[in-house]
Amino acid sequence: MATYVLVHGAGSDSWYWHLVTAELVGRGHDVVAPDLPVADESAGLAEYTEAVVRVIGDREDLIVVAQSMAGFTAPLVCERVPVTLLVLLAAMVPAPGESPGQWWGATGHEQARRELDEREGRDPDAPFDPEVTFLHDVPQDVREQLFARGGGVQADRPFADPWPLAEWPDVPTRFLLCQDDRFFPSGFQRRIAEERLGITADEMPGGHLPALARPLDLVERLEEYRRGRG
Structure with a gap:
């Protein structure tokens, strides 16, 4: 069995992973899902990384899963602790110094998002609506739980931090x-994976929040990744 390290994206917390966590624990895995200091204007990428490393402790056989903005943090975690596999999930992929x-x-x-909205009949200039962009495929009961929790605050501080690595970790x-992501369109993500990592992206159905919409x-x-170890 493995230790899954589940790292949430911007304006979120560990609850995002609760359905995935329950399923992985039920299969006998150890799971840690740290809460990043997303509301703290003094916390940057270094503090986000430290929050993950602190929760990992001395655990081994680590599979790190990084959602969305956590693509900036997860590689920094890989420089601090021995990681068996890194999975980028609908994620940002940083370039050195960016x-x-x-x-x-x-x-x-922005161009990729606008083009997708136009192709699918949405107004690309409409005010941002999280239900349209993020929650369109999330079950209603999960949406209600999410809204009941409130939150969603994201500090600006980490967006100013240059990514400090000279290259992607080994x-x-x-x-x-x-495939149905309205925030990071699939064609855009395929290009980013190829250009910045030199790899072909794998694909699954659903929108930007698969841990809530399609946890199983x-x-x-x-688990396929774990068995194949990349």
């Missing part, structure tokens, strides 16, 4: 995109 705030323009994200890495499907993909 901050999360710079990533959007450097990758052409860790087997898989990239899993979501996601666990099956993670």
Whole structure:
């Protein structure tokens, strides 16, 4: 069995993983899902990394799964502790010296998002609506639980931090995109995985939040990765 380290994205917390955690624990795995200091304006990428490393402790046989913005943090964790496999899930992939705030323009994200909205009949200039962008495939009962919890605060501080590594860490890495992602369109993600990691992205159905919308499907993909170890 393995230790899964589940790292949430911006404006989120460990609850995002609760359905995946329950399934993995039921299969006999150890699971840690740290809460990053997303509301703390004094916390940057170093503090995010420290929060993950602290929760890992002396655990071994680590499979790190990084959702969305955690693509900036997870490689830094891999520099601190021995990681067996890194899985990027609908994730940002940083370039050396690039901050999360710079990533959007450097990758052409806005153009890709607009083109997808236009193809699918949505107004690309409409006000941001999380239900349209993030929750369109999340079951209603899970949506209600999410809204009842409140939260969703994300400090600006980490978006200013340049990614400090000179190159991607020497860790087997898989990239899993979501085919119906309205935030990080699938074609955009395929290009980023190829350009920045030199790998072909794997794909699963669903939108940007698969741990809430398709937890069992996601666990099956993670378990396939574990058995093949990348």
